[in-house]
Amino acid sequence: MSTSPITETTSRVAFVTGAASGIGASVTRLLRASGYRVTGFDLRRGEADLNIIGDVTDPAGVAEAVAQTQERFGSLDVVVSVAGHYEMLPVDAISDADWLRMINVHLGGLTTLLRCALPGMLERRSGRIIAVTSELAIGGGDHDAHYATAKGSIIGFVRSLAVELAAKGVLVNAVAPGPCDTPLLAADSPWRDRAYLDTLPARRLANPEEIAVAVEFLASEASFCVGEVISINSGAVI
Amino acid sequence: MSRQVDRESLTLITGAAQGIGGATARHFDTLGARLALNDREASPALAALCAATDAVAAPADITSRDDIRSMIATLTSQHGPIGTLVCNAAYMTMAPFLEHEPGDWWKIIDTNAAGTLRVIQEVLPSMRSLGGGRIVVVCSYWGLTGWPDASAYAASKAGLISLVKTLGRELAPEGIVVNGIAPGVTATPQLEVDARAAGLSVAEMHRQYAAGIPLGRIAHADEIAAGIAFLADRRLGAMIGTVLNVNGGEVRARA
Numbered sequence: 424m425s426t427s428p429i430t431e432t433t434s435r436v437a438f439v440t441g442a443a444s445g446i447g448a449s450v451t452r453l454l455r456a457s458g459y460r461v462t463g464f465d466l467r468r469g470e471a472d473l474n475i476i477g478d479v480t481d482p483a484g485v486a487e488a489v490a491q492t493q494e495r496f497g498s499l500d501v502v503v504s505v506a507g508h509y510e511m512l513p514v515d516a517i518s519d520a521d522w523l524r525m526i527n528v529h530l531g532g533l534t535t536l537l538r539c540a541l542p543g544m545l546e547r548r549s550g551r552i553i554a555v556t557s558e559l560a561i562g563g564g565d566h567d568a569h570y571a572t573a574k575g576s577i578i579g580f581v582r583s584l585a586v587e588l589a590a591k592g593v594l595v596n597a598v599a600p601g602p603c604d605t606p607l608l609a610a611d612s613p614w615r616d617r618a619y620l621d622t623l624p625a626r627r628l629a630n631p632e633e634i635a636v637a638v639e640f641l642a643s644e645a646s647f648c649v650g651e652v653i654s655i656n657s658g659a660v661i
Numbered sequence: 662m663s664r665q666v667d668r669e670s671l672t673l674i675t676g677a678a679q680g681i682g683g684a685t686a687r688h689f690d691t692l693g694a695r696l697a698l699n700d701r702e703a704s705p706a707l708a709a710l711c712a713a714t715d716a717v718a719a720p721a722d723i724t725s726r727d728d729i730r731s732m733i734a735t736l737t738s739q740h741g742p743i744g745t746l747v748c749n750a751a752y753m754t755m756a757p758f759l760e761h762e763p764g765d766w767w768k769i770i771d772t773n774a775a776g777t778l779r780v781i782q783e784v785l786p787s788m789r790s791l792g793g794g795r796i797v798v799v800c801s802y803w804g805l806t807g808w809p810d811a812s813a814y815a816a817s818k819a820g821l822i823s824l825v826k827t828l829g830r831e832l833a834p835e836g837i838v839v840n841g842i843a844p845g846v847t848a849t850p851q852l853e854v855d856a857r858a859a860g861l862s863v864a865e866m867h868r869q870y871a872a873g874i875p876l877g878r879i880a881h882a883d884e885i886a887a888g889i890a891f892l893a894d895r896r897l898g899a900m901i902g903t904v905l906n907v908n909g910g911e912v913r914a915r916a
Contacts (some may be wrong), residue, residue, distance in 0.1 A: 457663050572838065582913040589875035589910045601899070624833035629899035637900070640891045641665065647845065647884040649875055649910025653901045658833055661826045661902035 436496040437642065438462045438489060438540060440479050440532060441506030443469035448554060449631035450503055450638045453571045462492040465506065472496075479506045479532030482539075489539040501551040501586030501642045502540045504533040508608045511566040522569050529573035530580065537584075541593070548592035553641045555634070556652060558601035562660035571575050574599075578652055585650030596648050601656025604628040624658030633649055665895050667692045667744045670739045670791055671736060672893075675723060675780055676698040676750030678707040680823035680849030681799060681823040682897025684882035685747055685889050697736050697743070699750065700708060723750050723776035724768075726783075745893050748777045749799040751817075753851060755810040755858060766813045773817035778824065785837070795893040798825050799885075800841045802908045818843075822904050829902020838901060840892040846870040846909025847880040862903075875910030 437454050441447035442463030450472050451461050451564075464485070466478060473495055477484035493499050508528040512521060533554050535576030544550025559567045560574035578597060585595035601623075602614035608628075613619060620626055637653045654660065666672070670691055676682040677698035685699050687710075694746065696716035700707045704721040711718045717740055721732035752772040754765055755881065777798060788794030803811055804818030825841035832839055846852070856866035871878050888907045892900070906912060 454662070500870075539738055585913065586875045587908050589741045624830045624901050625899045627899070633897050633899050634898050636894055637891075640887075644884075644887040644891065645907075647876065647880045647907045647909050648888075648905075649908070650913035651906045652915065653900070653905065654915075655897070655900040657899040658830055658901035659828055 434458060434460065435642075436460050436462075436492065436501040437497045437501040437503060438464065438492050438499055438536070439471065439503045439505060440464045440536060441468045441504075442471050442474075445505075445607055446600065446603060446631045447503075447505035449635040450505060453635040454501075454503075454642065455640050457643060459501070459642075460474060461614060462488065462496075462497050464488050479504075479535060480527045482535050483576060485535050486539045488512070489536070497541055498547075499540055500549065501553065502536055503553045503555070503638055504536055505555045506532050507555065507607060509570055511562045512569065513566055514568045517569045522572075525569040525573040527577070530576045533580065534541075536570070544593050545588075545591055550593040551642050552581075552584070552593065552595040553638050554597040556581070556597045556599045558599050558654065558656035558660050561599060561652075561654070581652070582650040589649045594641075594645070594649060596640070596645065596650065597652045598637045599652050599654045599656065600629055600634045600636055601654070601659040602628050603634065604630050624661075629655050629657050662803065664692050664890050666692045666694050666890055667895055668695065670699050670742050670744030670794075671695050671717075671740050672745040672747070673697045673699060673719065673736065673743045673784065674747040675777075676701075677708060678704055680851055681844065681847060681882050682747075682886045683747040684886040685693070685708055685749065686714050686716065688883060688886035688890055689747075690716070693851040694741070694745070695758065699732065699738065701750070723780055724771050726779055729779050729783045733787070737787055741791050743784050743794070744788060744791050745795045745797075746781065746784050746788075747797045747799070747889055747893070748780055748821075750776060750780075751799070753811070753814045755814070755855065757810055758812045761813065769813035770817050770820075771882050773814070774824070777821060781828065785832075788837050791836065794838070795895070796828070796832075796837065796839045797889050797892045798839070798841040799889070800825065800843045800904055800905055802843045802845050802912045804908065805843060805914060806912055825904055826902040833901045834916060836898070838898060840886065840900060840902065841904040842888050842889075842892060843904050843912075844885045845874065845880055845904050845906075845911050847882055847885055849882055852879075873911055878909065880907060880909060
């Protein structure tokens with residue numbers, strides 16, 4: 424049997440969107456602790472090796488940040504698309520602008536990032552792409568139509584891109600968190616109600632560190648995972 | 662790599678003498694786990710692997726409740742409670758459904774589905790005494806897709822997927838985290854058996870399977886082992902009742 428294709432993680436380079444808080448901040452912390460050099464891209468400054476302020480819906484800003492990363496670190500091995508936007512609305516109250524914003528941040532943010540990062544990965548025939556989707560994309564949720572649609576589109580996109588790129592050395596996978604204890608979840612969110620938490624097999628919210636463990640697995644190991652969506656949702660959807 | 666598996670209590674791996682189980686034993690050994698390695702009998706292969714991984718040999722046939730009970734009693738009395746369980750032991754033969762001899766057909770179900778259930782039942786008191794644990798069940802992507810001439814095997818593995826989901830829900834409140842892994846075709850001695858049965862060379866068997874896999878190759882056993890270790894990571898308590906697909910993209914569906 425030939426040797427294991429599992430790669431060494433030392434001195435690899437990662438680009439994380441939404442890196443300043445919540446899941447993105449945990450991912451940044453864990454990847455750095457695992458030996459990655461990390462660019463954090465967010466609306467505000469985070470704690471990555473290279474912190475770039477910008478918006479994932481701004482293609483020029485993303486392109487500039489990816490270019491800076493490649494210039495600074497000489498490579499880009501892993502992209503993690505975490506930046507997101509969440510709000511709950513009844514379906515008839517979702518305006519065109521609300522729909523567009525959801526799609527632009529999630530599917531637009533991921534595809535813009537890949538237009539910038541993928542050419543270098545394909546050239547080197549090596550790369551890992553990790554998207555953050557949501558349990559709500561799998562199970563749906565009350566007052567979550569636009570969010571679930573945007574996150575659902577990530578799953579279809581990830582699985583298709585995964586098949587297209589696998590033989591070219593680029594592995595594409597996703598993580599689907601359930602309600603997670605992050606700033607995206609308002610203090611008065613119904614997901615924080617004890618009555619709701621008691622319905623969950625885990626009896627608690629997921630925490631961002633757990634999502635980061637899955638992202639690190641997909642970034643560093645998982646060499647036979649293609650188009651996989653890892654659910655960490657406290658058992659909300661099984 | 663920062664994988665954090667249980668290093669205090671015992672980790673029991675069933676069907677550990679070769680293939681995915683053997684690779685998992687070696688992988689957990691590098692992560693510092695205290696291992697007990699089960700296989701159907703005390704073979705030289707099991708002894709050699711135990712010597713290499715500083716593990717306790719725990720031979721027992723998982724189709725026998727008595728065998729499992731006495732194995733667990735011996736392990737826990739001599740080495741303390743079991744905090745992590747990897748259910749990997751399985752049996753497989755392939756034949757068209759009506760040609761599959763019923764005794765052999767049921768032996769597959771009895772080993773893979775009922776055998777796994779028996780092992781979990783007998784290990785639970787140990788995990789409860791610890792206030793929690795990690796259980797990883799090796800399923801198969803054939804349990805999702807079905808496969809021609811593998812009716813018993815696919816049914817047994819589909820049963821395990823449902824068992825993972827149910828026990829995931831049932832045991833999570835106690836801190837016992839149950840997840841599964843659904844490997845795609847993996848380079849193991851079982852594949853050599855399948856190749857012989859099909860009258861093919863191993864290389865030809867690999868090539869035929871690889872043709873249907875977007876990644877263009879079959880899995881190495883240590884890639885499955887890395888997935889099992891991820892599922893057993895002590896930091897993960899909110900990942901419950903999931904089945905991790907490790908199949909090179911052949912099946913992109915939620916188990």
